[in-house]
Amino acid sequence: MKIGFVGGTGDEGMGLAYRFAKAGHTCVIGSRAAGKAQAAADALRAKGAALRIEGAANVDAARDGELIIVTTPYAALAGTLPALADALAGKIAVSTVVPMAFADGGAALLAVPEGSAAQQQQALLPAARVVGAFQNLSAKKLLGDRPVEADVVVCADDAAAKQEVMRLAEQIEGVRGLDGGALANSMMVEAITVLLVSINRNYKARAGVRITGIA
Numbered sequence: 001m002k003i004g005f006v007g008g009t010g011d012e013g014m015g016l017a018y019r020f021a022k023a024g025h026t027c028v029i030g031s032r033a034a035g036k037a038q039a040a041a042d043a044l045r046a047k048g049a050a051l052r053i054e055g056a057a058n059v060d061a062a063r064d065g066e067l068i069i070v071t072t073p074y075a076a077l078a079g080t081l082p083a084l085a086d087a088l089a090g091k092i093a094v095s096t097v098v099p100m101a102f103a104d105g106g107a108a109l110l111a112v113p114e115g116s117a118a119q120q121q122q123a124l125l126p127a128a129r130v131v132g133a134f135q136n137l138s139a140k141k142l143l144g145d146r147p148v149e150a151d152v153v154v155c156a157d158d159a160a161a162k163q164e165v166m167r168l169a170e171q172i173e174g175v176r177g178l179d180g181g182a183l184a185n186s187m188m189v190e191a192i193t194v195l196l197v198s199i200n201r202n203y204k205a206r207a208g209v210r211i212t213g214i215a
């Protein structure tokens, strides 16, 4: 599958692209500047010559990708997504976005009028099939080569899209995809990342999420 990344030049987009390219997908790193995307793709390909990773402007990554993953900061959504709405109509558009700000030395969850960043993405991309996923995965772990050892809670109102993203998540070594219910539940998943940031600071760790009790 060809996976497009909107805002893919940051650590989260690069980390997911690295893992999905290792799993055999073609990844298109999107950026506001195509040259920056090319450089990011070159850097990832240097980690493995056989990796199929390209760089492109966000609009081209959105148009060329069969499935799209949005990895911009929360503050960028309203300025970035409307121009991509036509290109993303009918496609799965995954939100990895955590509405978070750093203040007084700690991380805080921002209030989102739509409820969650994933729901805001759906409002900005009315014809896309928005799925919330990967918000709790550490980019630094994704950029490494060890199994990630974490659960990815996947939330969506489109059942088929949710199942597809759960299967995709499990192509990252050490990851289990879990059905987290409706897209509105993304609010809780996004909030957990704020908690993880605090735990990481206290324990000098890169903590992840594992849900227990599921056979």
Ligand SMILES: NC(=O)c1ccc[n+]([C@@H]2O[C@H](COP(=O)([O-])OP(=O)(O)OC[C@H]3O[C@@H](n4cnc5c(N)ncnc54)[C@H](OP(=O)(O)O)[C@@H]3O)[C@@H](O)[C@H]2O)c1
Binding pocket: 007, 008, 009, 010, 011, 012, 013, 030, 031, 032, 033, 036, 037, 070, 071, 072, 073, 074, 075, 076, 079, 080, 096, 097, 098, 099, 100, 134, 135, 136, 137, 138, 139, 140, 193
């Ligand atoms: N980092 C993590 O460990 C982690 C973990 C879980 C979830 N997340 C979530 O994943 C998303 C990406 O995280 P990140 O750390 O990779 O973010 P980031 O490095 O801050 O930003 C990613 C990319 O977004 C683009 N961007 C930045 N500001 C923009 C703006 N105003 N308008 C349009 N595009 C803009 C930039 O790409 P160009 O300059 O190339 O356009 C940038 O390289 C965030 O929403 C974050 O909450 C991150």
